[in-house]
Amino acid sequence: MSSVRAIAERPDALPSGGLRAAMRRSAPFWMIAPSLAFTIFVIGYPVYDLVQTSLHDVNRFGQLRGFVGTEHFATLFADPLFWSSLVRTLIWTVGVVLGTILVSVPVALILNDDFAGRGVARVIIMLPWAISLTMTAIVWRWTLNGQAGMLNATLFELGLIDQPVEWLATAGAAFPIEIAIGILVSIPFTTTVFLGGLASVPEDIYEAARLDGATAWQRFRHLTLPLIRPFVNIAIVLNIIYVFNSFPIIWVLTQGGPANSTDILVTYLYKLAFRFGKLGEASAVSLAMFAVLLAFTLVYAWMLMRKEANAP
Amino acid sequence: MIERYRGLAGVLSVAMLAATSSAFAATEVRVVVSEYSSQTGAIFEGMAKDFEAANPDIDIKIEVVNWDNLEQKLTTDIAGGTAPDISIIGTRWLAGYVKEGIAEPLDGYMTPEFKAKFIEAFMAPSVFDGKIMGLPVAASARAMYYNKTLFEKAGIAQPPATWDALKADAAKIKALGGDVYGFGIQGKEIETDAYWYYALWTHGGDLLVDGKSGIASDAGVQAANLYKSFIDEGLTQPGVTNYSRENMQDLFKQGRIGILLTGPWLRGMMKTEAPNVSYGVAPIPEGTTKATYGVTDSIMMFSSSEVKDAAWKFLEQAAFSDKWRTEFTVKEGFLPVTQAEAAAPELAGDPELKGFLDMLPYAKFAPTIANWEEIADTTSSALQKVYLGEADARTALGEAAAKVDSLLAE
Amino acid sequence: MSTRARKSILYWLLLTPLMVVILFPYAVMLSTAIKPAAEVMRFPPSWLGSRIELGNFLEMWTKTGFGRALANSLYVSAMATLLCLVVAIPAAYAMARFRFAGQGWYRQFLLITQMLSPIVLVIGIFRLMALLGLVDQLNSLVLTYAAFNLAFSIWMLQSYFATIPIEVEEAAYIDGASWLQSLTRIFLPLALPALAVTAILSFIFGWNEFVLALTTLRSSEKYTLTLKVFDLVGGRYSVEWHIVMAATLLATLPVAVIFAWLQRYLIRGLALAAVK
Numbered sequence A: 001m002s003s004v005r006a007i008a009e010r011p012d013a014l015p016s017g018g019l020r021a022a023m024r025r026s027a028p029f030w031m032i033a034p035s036l037a038f039t040i041f042v043i044g045y046p047v048y049d050l051v052q053t054s055l056h057d058v059n060r061f062g063q064l065r066g067f068v069g070t071e072h073f074a075t076l077f078a079d080p081l082f083w084s085s086l087v088r089t090l091i092w093t094v095g096v097v098l099g100t101i102l103v104s105v106p107v108a109l110i111l112n113d114d115f116a117g118r119g120v121a122r123v124i125i126m127l128p129w130a131i132s133l134t135m136t137a138i139v140w141r142w143t144l145n146g147q148a149g150m151l152n153a154t155l156f157e158l159g160l161i162d163q164p165v166e167w168l169a170t171a172g173a174a175f176p177i178e179i180a181i182g183i184l185v186s187i188p189f190t191t192t193v194f195l196g197g198l199a200s201v202p203e204d205i206y207e208a209a210r211l212d213g214a215t216a217w218q219r220f221r222h223l224t225l226p227l228i229r230p231f232v233n234i235a236i237v238l239n240i241i242y243v244f245n246s247f248p249i250i251w252v253l254t255q256g257g258p259a260n261s262t263d264i265l266v267t268y269l270y271k272l273a274f275r276f277g278k279l280g281e282a283s284a285v286s287l288a289m290f291a292v293l294l295a296f297t298l299v300y301a302w303m304l305m306r307k308e309a310n311a312p
Numbered sequence B: 001m002i003e004r005y006r007g008l009a010g011v012l013s014v015a016m017l018a019a020t021s022s023a024f025a026a027t028e029v030r031v032v033v034s035e036y037s038s039q040t041g042a043i044f045e046g047m048a049k050d051f052e053a054a055n056p057d058i059d060i061k062i063e064v065v066n067w068d069n070l071e072q073k074l075t076t077d078i079a080g081g082t083a084p085d086i087s088i089i090g091t092r093w094l095a096g097y098v099k100e101g102i103a104e105p106l107d108g109y110m111t112p113e114f115k116a117k118f119i120e121a122f123m124a125p126s127v128f129d130g131k132i133m134g135l136p137v138a139a140s141a142r143a144m145y146y147n148k149t150l151f152e153k154a155g156i157a158q159p160p161a162t163w164d165a166l167k168a169d170a171a172k173i174k175a176l177g178g179d180v181y182g183f184g185i186q187g188k189e190i191e192t193d194a195y196w197y198y199a200l201w202t203h204g205g206d207l208l209v210d211g212k213s214g215i216a217s218d219a220g221v222q223a224a225n226l227y228k229s230f231i232d233e234g235l236t237q238p239g240v241t242n243y244s245r246e247n248m249q250d251l252f253k254q255g256r257i258g259i260l261l262t263g264p265w266l267r268g269m270m271k272t273e274a275p276n277v278s279y280g281v282a283p284i285p286e287g288t289t290k291a292t293y294g295v296t297d298s299i300m301m302f303s304s305s306e307v308k309d310a311a312w313k314f315l316e317q318a319a320f321s322d323k324w325r326t327e328f329t330v331k332e333g334f335l336p337v338t339q340a341e342a343a344a345p346e347l348a349g350d351p352e353l354k355g356f357l358d359m360l361p362y363a364k365f366a367p368t369i370a371n372w373e374e375i376a377d378t379t380s381s382a383l384q385k386v387y388l389g390e391a392d393a394r395t396a397l398g399e400a401a402a403k404v405d406s407l408l409a410e
Numbered sequence C: 001m002s003t004r005a006r007k008s009i010l011y012w013l014l015l016t017p018l019m020v021v022i023l024f025p026y027a028v029m030l031s032t033a034i035k036p037a038a039e040v041m042r043f044p045p046s047w048l049g050s051r052i053e054l055g056n057f058l059e060m061w062t063k064t065g066f067g068r069a070l071a072n073s074l075y076v077s078a079m080a081t082l083l084c085l086v087v088a089i090p091a092a093y094a095m096a097r098f099r100f101a102g103q104g105w106y107r108q109f110l111l112i113t114q115m116l117s118p119i120v121l122v123i124g125i126f127r128l129m130a131l132l133g134l135v136d137q138l139n140s141l142v143l144t145y146a147a148f149n150l151a152f153s154i155w156m157l158q159s160y161f162a163t164i165p166i167e168v169e170e171a172a173y174i175d176g177a178s179w180l181q182s183l184t185r186i187f188l189p190l191a192l193p194a195l196a197v198t199a200i201l202s203f204i205f206g207w208n209e210f211v212l213a214l215t216t217l218r219s220s221e222k223y224t225l226t227l228k229v230f231d232l233v234g235g236r237y238s239v240e241w242h243i244v245m246a247a248t249l250l251a252t253l254p255v256a257v258i259f260a261w262l263q264r265y266l267i268r269g270l271a272l273a274a275v276k
Helices: A004-009 A019-055 A071-078 A080-112 A118-130 A133-143 A150-157 A171-199 A204-211 A216-244 A248-253 A266-277 A278-308 B002-022 B042-055 B067-079 B091-099 B111-114 B120-126 B148-153 B162-177 B192-200 B218-232 B245-253 B266-274 B309-317 B322-332 B339-343 B351-360 B372-388 B393-409 C004-032 C055-065 C066-097 C103-115 C118-132 C136-159 C164-174 C179-190 C192-207 C211-215 C225-231 C241-272
Strands: A056-058 A062-065 B027-034 B058-065 B087-088 B137-141 B142-146 B179-184 B255-262 B279-282 B293-300 B364-365
Touching: A019 A062, A019 A071, A019 A133, A019 A278, A019 B364, A019 C103, A019 C118, A019 C136, A056 A278, A056 B087, A056 C179, A071 A278, A071 C055, A080 A118, A080 A171, A080 A216, A080 A266, A080 A278, A080 C004, A080 C179, A118 A171, A118 C004, A118 C241, A133 A150, A133 A171, A133 A248, A133 C004, A133 C241, A150 A266, A150 C241, A171 A216, A171 A248, A171 B137, A171 C004, A171 C241, A204 A216, A216 A278, A216 B162, A216 C103, A248 A266, A266 A278, A266 B067, A266 B091, A266 B351, A266 B372, A266 C004, A266 C118, A278 C103, A278 C118, B027 B042, B027 B067, B027 B309, B042 B058, B042 B309, B042 B322, B058 B067, B058 B111, B058 B309, B058 C179, B067 B087, B067 B255, B087 B091, B091 B293, B091 B372, B120 B137, B120 B364, B137 B351, B142 B148, B148 B162, B162 B179, B162 B218, B179 B351, B192 B218, B192 B293, B218 B372, B255 B266, B266 B322, B279 B351, B279 C066, B279 C136, B293 B309, B309 B322, B322 B339, B372 B393, B372 C118, C055 C066, C055 C241, C066 C103, C066 C136, C066 C179, C066 C192, C066 C225, C066 C241, C103 C136, C118 C211, C136 C192, C136 C211, C164 C179, C192 C225, C192 C241, C225 C241
Parallel strands: B027 B058, B027 B087, B179 B255, B293 B364
Antiparallel strands: A056 A062, B087 B293, B137 B293, B142 B255, B142 B279
16 A cells, blocks of 8 residues: 555655556646646746847837847947946845845844743834835835925934935935835845744754853854754845845836936836837846846855855 | 636636626727826716717727826837727827837828817927827926015016026025025936926027937037036025926925926916915026927827727817817816817916917927937936036036937937 | 843844834824825924824825725735645645656746746736736736745745655545545645745735736726825826825735734744745
C-alpha cells in the first residue's frame, strides 16, 4: 500500500504501469497546471507583447509597423535621461531598502519583546500599510505644501521657521523626502516579516546564552541574527523588487521634476509611454528594467549562496 | 484555465449585450468628456438626456475623465481597439491623431450653416490640410489678473501695461511686507512652459522659426532672464519650482499675490471660493509686442467608430446646439467659440470676458505637432533649470532647442 | 520601578520618533478633513480651524460617490484574493509534498513573475483585457491582481505546508479517507494561519493597487477607492483638499481595523511559515 509519504519522497518507488500510478505521477503537474496556465496567460502574454513592441516601429497607439531590430534600445541608450534615471533608480532602491532594513530590525526586536502596550504599538507601526501608496503620497503632497501644509504649520508654531519652506522645490530636498516616505511605507511589511522570523526563534537558546554570560549585543549578533537571516534575505529581495518598481510616491509628489531631477525608471517609462507616445522606447525601458532587476536578484542570490558555502 | 476565463468573458459580454438590447436603444454612442470642473459631467448628461428624448433609438454614454489621465486613457483605448466614438481632446494632440488616421474628417457631415456658427480663430487650429478634423469645444485666452486691494495699498493706480511697469509694481507690492508676493511665476507640472511663452511672445520670440525651435533665440533668453530676475530679486513667491498652476491660483484666491497670468476659468473660482478678493483683469503686459496664449480643446470623432452618423447627430443636435453651448461656456467659464454664444446675454454683457476677447487678435496657439507633449516637457525642464539657477538661460534653452529640433525632425 | 515598567518606558521612547512620523499624516488628514472649506488654504496655516466641520464628510460622500468606490475596492480585493488562493493552494501543495521533474524551473518561473510589476506590463495587459472584452470591468482587475499575487502566495503557502507533518495526512489516509478528503478536512484546516496571512497580503495588494485600475477602468462608477481619491487631485484646475482628506481618512479606516484585529494572527502565520 502506498502512502502519501511514498509519493512525496520516493516517486520512483511506485510500481510502474497501471492507471493509478500514472495518475499519481502526473498529480503534481495537474496541481501546478492552473497556476502555470493562469500566469502565462495574464503575465506571459503581456511580456510577449512587450518584446514585440520593443522590436518594431510602433505608433503611439501601439499599432506595429516595420521590424526595426534593436533601434529602440539604441535610442534609449543614447538618451542621457535614461542613464540618469537608472542611476537615480539604484540610489532610490538601495536607499529605501537599506533604510527600511535598518529601521525595521530594531523595531521588530522591540515589538517582539514583552512590554506594556505592545499590541497598540504593533498596530501603529502597521498603520502605513492600511493606506494605499497613492493616497499616502497625496497626503504627503498636501502635508508638504509650502503655504498651507501642516509640516510648515508645525514648524511655524514651534518657532523653527518664519518663512514658508518649499520642501519639493529642489531635488536636493525632494528626493531624500521621497526616499524617507518610501522607507516609511516599507516598514510595516518588513517588520512583520522580521517579527515572523523572531517568533520562530526558540526561547530556550536565549536562556542558555544568558547563563553563559553573553551580552545583549552578543546574543543579537550570534543568536538572533543568524536565526532570522533567511527572513532578512526574503525581506531584502522582495523589497528590492517592490521599491524598484514603485511609481506613486515620486509621481504624485514631483512627477520626476524639477528638471527631471527626481525621475526614476518607472516615471521615465510612464512619461515615454503615455505622455510622449513612444511605445517602442517605453517597451525597451521595461525590458531594460527587467534585466537590471534580474541581474540584481541573481547577484544577490549568488552572494548568499557563496556565503552559505563558506559558512562552517 | 484559459478556456474558463474566455468563458467568463463570454458570459460577461453576453450579459452586457442582453442588458443593452433589452433596453429601448439600439445604437450606443460612447462620448469621452474631459473634466473641467465638478459640473462637466452633469452638463453633458443633460445634453445626453435631451438628445435621447428626441432620438429614442440612440443611447449616449458619457464617460468623464480627468485631464491628467485623459491622454493615457485614450492612448490605451486606441491601442486596445476600444476607442470611444467621440472624445474631447487637447487640440495639440490632434496632429498625432490625424497623422495616424485616427481622426475622422468632419467636412462631409457639416452643413454650411453649421460651419458658419463658429468663430474663425478657434476653428483654425483644428484644420489640417484644409480638412476640419475637430470642433472647438472649449477655448481660452490668457490674461493678467491683479489684486486691486494690494494695488491700492501699494499706491498703484493702473494695471501694468509693460513688463518694466509690472516689475516696478511687483517691487512696490513686495515693499508692503507681510506674506504677499508681487508677481506669481509657475514652475511645476502642466503648463510650466506656457507660463513662460507669455514672456517669450511679448518679447517678439516664437516657438517655431522656419521649422526649428525658437526658444533659444535672443527673445527667449531675455524672457527667461526676466523671470529669473523676479526670482533673484524676491519679487515672486519663493520656491517657484514647487508651484503648479493650481497652487498659483490658490495663492491668488488667498489674496497673497499681486499679479498672476492665467485663463478665464479663475473668474468662476473667485466667485464661489474667494468672493471677498477684489481683482481686475487686464491684457498680458507688453515687451516689444502684444501677445497672449490661445488654447482650444476640440471634440473629435474616431475613424474607427461604427456609429458615426448617430455620433454626429449628437454633436449637431445637442453638444453644439446654442442652448447647450451657452450653458457649457457660462458654467465652465470659457470663451465663446460660436457666434451665438458670444451674443448670448450672459456672455455679451460681461466686461471681464470682453477683456479676454479683446486679446484674441493677438492670440498665439501652440503649434500642432505630433510630439508636442515631449517638446513642451523638454522646454519646462530647461526653464526649471534656469529658475533653480542650475544653468544660465542661454545654455539651458540652447540644449533644449537642440533636443526640440531633433524631435521635430522625427 | 519594576524591570518591565522601565523596559516599557524605554521602548516607547525609542519608538516615539517613528510613531510621530507615522501618525503625522493621519493627524493632517483629520485636521484638514474637519476644517471649514474656506480656512483650508489660510496662511499662516494652523492645525485647528475656527470650528469642527463634520459636514465635509457628508459633502465628500455625496460629491464623490465614495460608497460605490468602497464597494468596488472590496469586491475586487476579495474576489482577487479568492481566485488567487484557489489557484495557489494546489500548486503550493504540489511544491511542498512532491518532488517532480521541472520543479526547479517552476520555482524560477515564479520568482521571475514576481519581478514583473504591473506598471512595466501595463500596455500588454491592457491589450489582453481589450481582447477579452474586459475593459472597464472590475473583473479585469480580479484577474490581474490574482495573477500578480500568485507567485508570492504559492511561495508563502508552500513553506507553511512543508511544516505540517505528513503523518497527519497519512493517518487520515489509512483511516480510509480519500486523498481529497484528507486534504480538505485535515490538511487545509491545519494550514489556516498561512491561508489567512496569504489572504491578507493579497487583499492589501488589491486594496492599494493603482496603475492597473487607472488603465483599465473607465467610468467613474467603476472606480476603486485609490483611483477615486487620485481623481480628486490629478490634473485639476483646483483641488478641494478638505474633501480629499476626508476621503483618504475614511478609505484608511477599513484596513486599519482589519490590521488591529488580525495583526497577531498575521505575525504568527509568518512565523510558522519558516522560510527555507
